[in-house]
Each structure stands twice: as structure tokens, then as C-alpha cells.
Amino acid sequence: MHLSRLSGRKTCDRVMKNGKVWKGKTMLVRWLSGRPRNQRINTLKQTVYLGTYATTKLHKSAVKRNRMRRRCREALRVAIQDSQSIPILQLLMTPRSSSLSCDFKDVQEDVQSFLSQFS
Known part of the structure; x- marks a missing residue:
């Protein structure tokens, strides 16, 4: 399984408007x-x-917002690395402020619980 970038304003807007929502910790x-x-x-x-x-509502510091993004992206990359049962998906991931202070294992558990609905 491979992780690629979802890019383009129209593509992201389509996922925002028509996409299903999953909320984790x-x-x-x-x-x-x-x-x-x-x-x-x-x-x-x-x-x-x-x-x-990640908007400025999430955190004022861009460094911390970027850290939250990287942690979520890395948790997903590790989770799908060896999996072949996941279908082709378009994901827009928004970290929550709790993702900055929690352990990386908590972020990984959230990703696993999201991906478990596709297995």
C-alpha cells in the first residue's frame, strides 16, 4: 500500500463537502x-x-500545527505500510489539539480504529 498526497483545491473541497466524517480522540x-x-x-x-x-484555531504556533500534521501522517503511513486490504481512499485529516500533548501510540491507536472499519 502506498501513501500519496491529496492535492488541489477542488479535490479537497469535494472531500470536505461530500466526504464521510470519522471523529477520534x-x-x-x-x-x-x-x-x-x-x-x-x-x-x-x-x-x-x-x-x-490545521487552522490557526487549533494552535497559534505554526511549528506546533506542523508537528501535529506530521504525527498524524506518520501514524497513517506506518499503519498502511504492510496492509493490502485497505481500499483506495481520499482522506482529509485534521489533528485535534490533544494530538500535540498525547503519546504517539494514542495517535496510532486512533488511526488503527479508523482503518478497522475497512478491514
């Missing part, structure tokens, strides 16, 4: 199944497309 995930409507995408790979966003 450390993150909120909006997701759609299938590939984005981008023409430059390699269709041969089994891929999860991930976009992350």
Missing part, C-alpha cells in the same frame, strides 16, 4: 472512497491519498 478524518478526479495520477498503484490541514 486525536484527529478528525473526512474520507471518500475511490481515486481523485486528477488526470496525472498513476492508476496502477494501490494508494491512499492523504491531505492534512
Whole structure:
């Protein structure tokens, strides 16, 4: 399984508007199944497309917001690395403020509980 970037304003807006919502302790995930409507995408790979966003409402410091994004992205990358049973997904992940102060294991548990609905 491969992790790719979900990019483009229209693509992210479509996931925000039409996507299903999953809420965890450390993150909120909006997701759609299938590939984005981008023409430059390699269709041969089994891929999860991930976009992350964290507004200034989450934390004033950009350094801390970026740390929250990186922790959520890394937890997902580790979780899907060896898995082949996950379908092709478009994910928009929003970290919560609790993801900054909690252990990385808590973030990983949140990702595992989100992915368990696809297994």
C-alpha cells in the first residue's frame, strides 16, 4: 500500500463537502472512497491519498500545527505500510489539539480504529 498526497483545491473541497466524517480522540478524518478526479495520477498503484490541514484555531504556533500534521501522517503511513486490504481512499485529516500533548501510540491507536472499519 502506498501513501500519496491529496492535492488541489477542488479535490479537497469535494472531500470536505461530500466526504464521510470519522471523529477520534486525536484527529478528525473526512474520507471518500475511490481515486481523485486528477488526470496525472498513476492508476496502477494501490494508494491512499492523504491531505492534512490545521487552522490557526487549533494552535497559534505554526511549528506546533506542523508537528501535529506530521504525527498524524506518520501514524497513517506506518499503519498502511504492510496492509493490502485497505481500499483506495481520499482522506482529509485534521489533528485535534490533544494530538500535540498525547503519546504517539494514542495517535496510532486512533488511526488503527479508523482503518478497522475497512478491514
